[in-house]
Amino acid sequence: MTSIREVAKIAGVSPATVSRVMNGTANVDEEKRRRVLEAIRQTGFMPNELARALYQKSSKIIGVIVPDIENPFFSELAKAVEEQTYHAGYKMLLCNSDDDPKKEMMNIQMLVQMRAEGIIITTNCDSTSRVLKDCQLPVVVVDRKLTGVSGTAFIEANHYKGGCLAAEHLVKCGCKNIVCLRGPQAYSSGKQRYQGYLDTCRKYGIKEQCVDCTYDYEAGRRAAKEILRKFPKADGIIACNDMVAISVYKVLTGVGRRIPEEIQLIGFDDIRFSSLCTPEITTVSQPIREMGFMAAGIIIRHVEGGEFQQENIFDVKLVERDTTRKKSHQAL
Amino acid sequence: MTSIREVAKIAGVSPATVSRVMNGTANVDEEKRRRVLEAIRQTGFMPNELARALYQKSSKIIGVIVPDIENPFFSELAKAVEEQTYHAGYKMLLCNSDDDPKKEMMNIQMLVQMRAEGIIITTNCDSTSRVLKDCQLPVVVVDRKLTGVSGTAFIEANHYKGGCLAAEHLVKCGCKNIVCLRGPQAYSSGKQRYQGYLDTCRKYGIKEQCVDCTYDYEAGRRAAKEILRKFPKADGIIACNDMVAISVYKVLTGVGRRIPEEIQLIGFDDIRFSSLCTPEITTVSQPIREMGFMAAGIIIRHVEGGEFQQENIFDVKLVERDTTRKKSHQAL
Numbered sequence: 001m002t003s004i005r006e007v008a009k010i011a012g013v014s015p016a017t018v019s020r021v022m023n024g025t026a027n028v029d030e031e032k033r034r035r036v037l038e039a040i041r042q043t044g045f046m047p048n049e050l051a052r053a054l055y056q057k058s059s060k061i062i063g064v065i066v067p068d069i070e071n072p073f074f075s076e077l078a079k080a081v082e083e084q085t086y087h088a089g090y091k092m093l094l095c096n097s098d099d100d101p102k103k104e105m106m107n108i109q110m111l112v113q114m115r116a117e118g119i120i121i122t123t124n125c126d127s128t129s130r131v132l133k134d135c136q137l138p139v140v141v142v143d144r145k146l147t148g149v150s151g152t153a154f155i156e157a158n159h160y161k162g163g164c165l166a167a168e169h170l171v172k173c174g175c176k177n178i179v180c181l182r183g184p185q186a187y188s189s190g191k192q193r194y195q196g197y198l199d200t201c202r203k204y205g206i207k208e209q210c211v212d213c214t215y216d217y218e219a220g221r222r223a224a225k226e227i228l229r230k231f232p233k234a235d236g237i238i239a240c241n242d243m244v245a246i247s248v249y250k251v252l253t254g255v256g257r258r259i260p261e262e263i264q265l266i267g268f269d270d271i272r273f274s275s276l277c278t279p280e281i282t283t284v285s286q287p288i289r290e291m292g293f294m295a296a297g298i299i300i301r302h303v304e305g306g307e308f309q310q311e312n313i314f315d316v317k318l319v320e321r322d323t324t325r326k327k328s329h330q331a332l
Numbered sequence: 333m334t335s336i337r338e339v340a341k342i343a344g345v346s347p348a349t350v351s352r353v354m355n356g357t358a359n360v361d362e363e364k365r366r367r368v369l370e371a372i373r374q375t376g377f378m379p380n381e382l383a384r385a386l387y388q389k390s391s392k393i394i395g396v397i398v399p400d401i402e403n404p405f406f407s408e409l410a411k412a413v414e415e416q417t418y419h420a421g422y423k424m425l426l427c428n429s430d431d432d433p434k435k436e437m438m439n440i441q442m443l444v445q446m447r448a449e450g451i452i453i454t455t456n457c458d459s460t461s462r463v464l465k466d467c468q469l470p471v472v473v474v475d476r477k478l479t480g481v482s483g484t485a486f487i488e489a490n491h492y493k494g495g496c497l498a499a500e501h502l503v504k505c506g507c508k509n510i511v512c513l514r515g516p517q518a519y520s521s522g523k524q525r526y527q528g529y530l531d532t533c534r535k536y537g538i539k540e541q542c543v544d545c546t547y548d549y550e551a552g553r554r555a556a557k558e559i560l561r562k563f564p565k566a567d568g569i570i571a572c573n574d575m576v577a578i579s580v581y582k583v584l585t586g587v588g589r590r591i592p593e594e595i596q597l598i599g600f601d602d603i604r605f606s607s608l609c610t611p612e613i614t615t616v617s618q619p620i621r622e623m624g625f626m627a628a629g630i631i632i633r634h635v636e637g638g639e640f641q642q643e644n645i646f647d648v649k650l651v652e653r654d655t656t657r658k659k660s661h662q663a664l
Binding site for chain 2: 033037040061068069070072075076078079082086091092093094095096098103106107110114134136217243246247249250253254272273276277278
């Protein structure tokens with residue numbers, strides 16, 4: 001096999017120059033660079049040495065595995081991770097798992113093999129959780145509570161408080177007939193938000209009524225139609241996230257219901273689109289960027305031997321926009 | 333350094349079993365798996381062998397570098413690439429470059445070092461184009477025409493036709509005073525769409541009027557305000573993409589202008605959100621998924637020694653929705 005020395009000899013430069021050209025560092029004379037590239041082409045030299053050096057020392061790679069890069073919550077999270085990793089001299093690699101345990105396994109395995117410094121993951125799969133338990137890399141789990149995974153940090157928003165805030169806001173806006181779109185009960189997010197809704201209903205003596213829903217737009221359309229059938233008198237809807245709120249808005253206004261005059265609507269997450277669309281969606285805001293910064297920060301601190309907290313719960317807050325009646329506009 | 337044989341000996345299993353455990357393949361007896369993991373922990377064994385094997389043969393990794401994963405055009409594109417790579421037994425790694433030449437270089441270098449099978453990239457940087465020219469990996473450039481990059485395939489939509497379709501549609505919908513939000517003229521997309529608009533104006537004897545704009549939401553807000561100041565009589569707006577159309581909609585309706593009754597509005601791209609929001613945005617559709625499938629397909633065919641086309645121009649089509657007046661509703 002060709003060595004870097006042979007390439008250097010053919011190009012008439014030092015091995016260090018070959019390295020510099022292959023690393024893409026710019027301080028190589030244009031003529032020398034051409035000779036090196038020509039020698040690499042001639043010899044078919046493949047930079048095993050560099051690759052090995054990279055992976056034997058420190059890859060400086062942080063892997064992120066999300067169920068759906070098209071979901072704005074995850075693309076916003078990944079972008080925050082990327083900013084933080086870059087500032088610290090690391091690189092982020094993003095993998096899409098489609099919520100498929102096989103793809104998750106494949107991605108974890110790939111990141112382990114390339115000696116990533118750590119993995120940031122949102123997973124819904126029990127089998128993946130078991131694998132993560134034995135993973136040699138530090139793992140930060142975001143937005144899902146995995147049971148039995150030790151040695152792993154965990155980040156999520158205060159979903160219980162979020163569920164309370166959403167229900168309380170609708171009550172204060174005058175809603176008497178609130179329907180909760182209940183997110184997946186296997187996820188801590190869905191379970192805790194629903195519990196917050198339930199406890200708030202009890203507190204105010206309001207009837208509990210809910211429709212099951214997942215976190216995507218299409219599920220929101222189906223759930224909205226179910227609300228129209230089952231709860232025609234609903235005057236307030238808690239959507240399980242902003243994407244679902246956007247789809248509920250479309251279905252309800254499509255059949256002539258006025259929002260917020262007849263039905264008030266609140267989302268969850270505060271993805272960027274919730275304030276870009278018209279009208280802007282009232283929502284419970286999770287600090288998505290801060291959660292991404294922290295996820296990256298934990299891996300970096302782990303690499304550098306620093307301390308970090310295992311359980312990290314972020315506060316949420318109500319963001320009043322156009323799909324609920326402003327408090328100043330109503331009699332309480 | 334610890335070898336895989338030592339780990340196997342300590343665990344009382346064969347080296348192949350150690351490999352299987354580390355690869356995550358499932359057919360290992362639970363008790364043996366525990367012993368292997370314990371032996372790995374005791375010895376601090378790192379799977380160099382596996383990593384080396386991976387990178388010496390075929391990495392089966394396809395790298396994707398986009399300027400902004402938060403931009404739905406790119407997340408939809410990446411998702412299509414991922415689907416296609418997965419079906420063919422490859423893995424996609426996604427990198428975010430923030431339109432920053434330094435990050436692009438870093439990502440390209442990383443993908444070269446990990447022996448990716450190829451790179452799919454959208455870049456606006458001349459310096460990156462020069463680097464790509466010398467890149468040892470096959471490179472597919474999407475949505476930007478790079479000059480002087482040989483050995484590279486290229487994919488984009490027919491932007492000229494798109495510019496014509498958008499202008500022609502507004503003319504047919506009765507607009508007399510069309511303003512074009514002109515995208516960046518350094519990109520083939522911005523330049524060709526604008527040329528299509530110009531040629532259509534000339535064809536119909538309509539005054540050309542434009543405001544410069546980039547492809548993001550904030551730029552759309554600024555441009556919309558500029559239209560209100562400079563062209564108060566505008567009755568049709570061609571936004572440079574759907575995100576910009578969504579922001580123009582917000583600004584215009586915010587000052588009481590009715591869309592499409594007073595001003596008609598058309599976007600570009602047909603990102604998913606253009607039909608999720610209310611009202612749905614009339615747009616010129618690029619086949620984003622098909623473009624992603626093809627980008628991945630080209631790299632895979634290259635790896636497998638097959639033929640592929642270097643220049644790939646996808647057709648665009650008009651999608652009539654709610655922000656322009658339906659043709660059936662108007663007198664021409």
